[in-house]
Amino acid sequence: MSETGRPSVLIVEDESALCTLLRYNLEREGYRVFEARNGDEALVVAAESSPDLIVLDWMLPELSGIEVCRRLRARGESRNVPIIMLTARGEETDRIRGLDTGADDYIVKPFSMSEFLARSRAVMRRVRPGLVEDVIALGDINMDRVNHRVHRGTRELHLGPTEYRILERLMQNPGRVFSREQLLDTVWGTEVYVEARTVDVHIGRLRKTLNQSGERDPIRTVRSAGYSFDETFAN
Amino acid sequence: MSETGRPSVLIVEDESALCTLLRYNLEREGYRVFEARNGDEALVVAAESSPDLIVLDWMLPELSGIEVCRRLRARGESRNVPIIMLTARGEETDRIRGLDTGADDYIVKPFSMSEFLARSRAVMRRVRPGLVEDVIALGDINMDRVNHRVHRGTRELHLGPTEYRILERLMQNPGRVFSREQLLDTVWGTEVYVEARTVDVHIGRLRKTLNQSGERDPIRTVRSAGYSFDETFAN
DNA sequence: GAATCCCGTCATTAATCTGTTATATTGAGA
């Protein structure tokens, strides 16, 4: 079963060795990793997997890194995804600095892995606080992702693995509506085939545990669209 | 993903072999390790990862160790981070001693790993008490890491090496859930290949010894996630 | 060198979770 609720990264890099190294280290840090070998592939994978962060090599065969960057920025889905550029020393460094490429940060090769990881974390924290935050607190609901504990007020909740992950996903993006299909993709993973209605059942179970004592339901059903964590609940 | 509750160290060292050695041993001790190859990188990584301790080579290409030290001290974020200097024998030793470099301690190369770890622990104990204590006491369980003795109440427990290390790892971070893979990495090491389920067996053995007299079980199983030392047990 | 201890694996059992389906309920639009 694929682990989810994790921040995901798309690596766009044609040099295979570097790619593997980055993947290894990012996965060690708890990221989910996608790869693309060239610009075209990058656009496809970005659209399909909608990563939380894109690491983009400046020098790519065919479509250049900067062009990929532009196209990603032009599309709705990927417009706000942070991008870290990898550049060789001296290679257009100043132009990158000056140009509005739309990249959020860039790193000059060769770079140390810890520097790279530190920057990734920094970018991620800035753009998606919920994704890398250790504890997420919304209203009287508190999820500690390090200790794997969920509290409503002082009451500790016992959630099954799937319920936990669904809640995690919803709380990471309060207010955002997830379709059943999206939840299946991110919570269950793309490999498994599960009936869409199954999501309803788990949402039901989650609600039951969440609202045991008759509290206000923090999960909003959006008819014919999906579910979301009610953002008005957080206040 | 940012891991908290774990002491972190930044190694600034251009000699790759030494760097690897230090990293290996520090990680074994439960530290989170960042690396930098030169002074500039050190400043960047220090700012981004805000380590609890910096191990700084005196001789660095470009920016010298002492200069890095000064700059770190000049900046708000890193002003109070303890620094351990690594120096070659005879190399400016007296001047370091005399100068107000801002370093907290220094070690002359070559040095024994246990001396290095002892000093790191000493510095860390000052800055992050609790994470590197010689004796860890949680509830009625007491682990003396110097004498390698574990007591539950007055009863001394006999643990095998592996059980001891697992318990150590768990007690260093009460509450934090470790996956089987993480435990394998930190307790067994990354080189050996061991079945993930083997962790279960050792946890079982640990529990058996821990709860001989029918006491409350301090180890929490988190289904499909791993194990943790129950932090509510400590109260 | 024998005895002991410790370890890793496996098979079995126990506990818990999961996906599906059938049925009830809800809600929006006619």
Place this chain on the structure above:
DNA sequence: TCTCAATATAACAGATTAATGACGGGATTC
């Protein structure tokens, strides 16, 4: 208010996951 599609819920069987006991081999100790 009625209708119909969408959602909620309960129940169940099967699947996963964890706990436990047993065993052989290898290391360690005396």
